[in-house]
Amino acid sequence: MSVFEHPEFDAHEHVAFYSDPVTGLKAIIAIHNTNLGPSLGGCRMWPYLNSSEALTDVLRLSKGMTYKAAMANLQQGGGKAVIIGDPRKQKNEAFMQAMGRFVESLSGKYITAEDSGITVDDLKAVATQTSHVAGTFAQYNALGEAPTGNPAPSTAYGVFVGLKQTVKHVLGSDLKGVKVAIQGMGHVGFRLAKQLHAEGAELYVADIFPEGLARAQEELGATVVAPEEILTLAVDVIAPCAMGSSINDESLPDIRAKIIAGAANNQLAREELGSVLHQKGIVYAPDYVINVGGIIDIYHQKQNDSSDTAMREHIAKIGDTLCEIYERAEAENTATNLVANRIAEERFAK
Template sequence: MSVFDHPEFDKHEHVAFCHDEASGLKAIIAIHNTNLGPSLGGCRMWPYLNSAEALTDVLRLSKGMTYKAAMANLKQGGGKSVIIGDPRKHKTEDMMKAMGRFVESLNGRYITAEDSGISVENLQAMATQSSHIAGTSAQYNALGETPTGNPAPSTAYGVFVGLKATVQHVLKSDLNGVKVAIQGMGHVGYRLAKQLHAEGAKLYVADIYPEGLAKAEAELGATIVAPEEILTLPLDVIAPCAMGSSINDESLPDIQAKIIAGAANNQLARESLGTALKEKGIVYAPDYVINAGGIIDIYHQKLDDSSDDAMRAHIAKIGETLVEVYERAEAENRATNLVANQIAEERFTTQG
């Protein structure tokens, strides 16, 4: 199948493939749209079953970054990269350097950063080969922590703010006593859990790796749930914070929560599921709106005149943006993801 015929191809400007035999690197970079500025999006390393699965992911993720930047009012375009391989088994410094050379070959049209399976140290190795690597160092931190370059704290804070605003809008309640199921206890999911716990939420957590689960149980009083059950619980909120497409034709019938609001990209396996959620009375926080804290963080790190407070205030606007989406969706009787798409497209289809 040609890339142009791929069902997830959506007027992407550039899709590049790289195989570095010496390091074992097999990677794809997708640039979706650069009308508002150079494309930016993290590099993900994941044990994809095959290159077709990796291509599907990078096409969807890069498109999502365009919409995310537009909804966050950033002068940036959308792009993404993926590396095929298990980050716990196959990742080497030579591979990361080869990835840096791959990014450099696009001459600044694509800027990469951290995503699943990639650390700040990995980015620093890439940066020895490319000047288009973000997140290797940082000036600001939205939560007052020591800046490291890892955008996960900002992503988690943005999801927390967005989830809180959604609960207030839908349930007319604060977070005290609200039952939240978090799918994924990684860098973002655990930080989100800590902030929710501090506000009195009751937590239910699942992950394919045990480390974060034990910590959440011991420190946050969370209830550990099997991964196959986490979306089916009769709770208030589901927060997908792992891989995408968790909301699909198989999982949808068993969802009992009133709200879906989490950090994962591409939570809906297909756009029409947004309408299906609406028909079930479930309010969906469009993923690229609620999880924009990370890209806002990276944007502010490039500004010499920003600050911790300025970055935090920008991320906090995610809650206001979501309420704008919800109110417009209610007024037009449309799914929230379709309304968010329309708002974003109005912003990025006109040259910035």
């Protein structure tokens, strides 16, 4: 199957493949749409089973970035990079420098940033080979941490704001006593858990790696559950904060939560599942709306006249955007993801 016949191909402007025999780098960059500006999106490293799985991910993620930028009213397009490999075993400076040469070969059409499996130090190695990198320098932080360039604090704050607003809309309450199951205790998932805990939420957490789980249990009193159980719990909210497609034909029948609101990209294995959720009475916060805090962060880091407060206020508007989506979805008796898609497409279409 060629790229053009791939089910996730959506009139992408550019898809590039790269292989470096010296370092072993195998990577793909996809540029979806640049009507609003140059494409920007994180670089993800993951041990994909094969190149077909990686291609599916990069096509979906790059499209999501176009919609995400449009919903945040940013003058930029959507792109994404994926590296095939285990980030805990295969990365080194030369490896990331090779990735920098790949980014540079696209002459600024794609600007890379941090994503799963990639650190700020990795990006600094990339930046030795190309200037088309965001996230290596930071001035502001949404959660009051020392600015590092990692957009995770802003992503987590945006998801927190969106989740809180969704709970208010659906349950008519604040977060005290609300049961939230978080799938993934990485940079974003743990920060989200910390904010939810501060407002009295009851937490259940799962991850394939133990480090974040132990910390969540010790510091936040979270209940640790097996990864295969996290989506099936009798909770109020499920917050997917790991890899995509967790809401699929196999998992959906067992979901008992009233709300799905998390940080993961491409949470729905296919768009049609949004309508299934709507029919089941489950309110879904469209992923590219609720997790947009990261690219808002990157935008503000480039503004010398911004501030922690200005960035937080911009991110906080995620709650208002979600309310608009929920109200339109209810008025039209349709799925929230379809409403969000229409709004975004109106903004980036020419």
